[in-house]
Amino acid sequence: MRAQRLQGLGASVFTEMDNLKLELQAQGKDLINLSIGSPDRAPSLDVRKVLSDAVMDGSQYGYTLTRGTKEFRESCTNWYQQRFGVRLDSETEVLPLMGSQDGLAHIFLALIDPGEMALIPDPGYPIYTAGLVLAGGQKVSLPLLEENNFLPKLDDVDPEVARKTKLMILNYPNNPTAAVASLEFFNQVVKFAQTYDIVVCHDVAYSELAFDGYRPISFLQSEEAKAVGVEFHSLSKTYNFAGARLGFVVGNAEIIEALSELKSNIDYGVFGPVLKAGSYALNTHQPQVEETRATYQKRRDVWIQGCAEAGWKMSIPKGSMFIWAPVPTKQDSLTFAIELAREAGVIVVPGVGFGEHGEGFVRIALVQEEDVLREAVRRVQEFLSRKD
């Protein structure tokens, strides 16, 4: 009954961890879930007030259509100008999304014909592979290795393959490795894309979650980037909008037009009140984002210091809401994650779930309050002490 294409979706590792979680919950085990990157906070009260006022406004219930409102598109382009110094046309170079996932899943259908190739980071956020599979495209893995600071080595891509490649995905600050990218790296990407005529899609969902004064840059800050690509933004993490589903894509007008045309056959646009609240957050909320950053930074430090005390050392991330930690035992990442869940009740994601190059690592999402994280750390310490 099910279409063949569904078979290529989803890694079995995630299913296995989900089943384990259900089994442990059924046994009444007290679990601390550090697996899903879903923010545990809500948008601040004033943002919710704008949302609720708009919800009560009877004029807000029509279709907004794919392009959304001018008000929201202009908030995006103004924010871009202020944050990155990048000028964008609010009519042709920005499109609202029902979360960045909407755009990342559909961009392949808009640009890739069956059999065409795309370069996908490994390890990488699973939707990239899923979107490509749904479009019938062919995946070429772009390994992200620790020795290269989890940046792809573009020189290592076979020129024959590069010539056949239509699209590449990048994501910095990165999920799951938490790595960040420099302007110099993006300059190399633009050159590579121009040489081989490849569309670059940069997922920058974590642009505002960065620590110790570091500020991630936009791919579009690289000269001529707009000629080769687009950048996907999310309000989910920056403003805790995850369930309200709001993001946007900016950059190359032709790519945006293709995605817009596809989406106009699929949806009728984001709910007006959500667009209004998103505009308000983008226009006024930069000081509050500082608080969000501080919260994640503190959580990061609690986890890293606590694990170091147990002899588990890991890199200190400059951005994202994740820690990418080497498996501290001689086990593979799935076996370690299963044991940690069974014995300590702490749920993390085995790195192999994000691709074969994720093996040897686990991903910890900093999505619990500090006191809960302290308890998780205490359990990890106890667990590791039994392993000596």
Ligand SMILES: Cc1ncc(COP(=O)(O)O)c(C=O)c1O
């Ligand atoms: C790297 C990355 N991109 C995109 C998304 C999707 O975000 P959104 O809620 O905007 O669809 C996530 C969500 O966790 C993510 O980690």
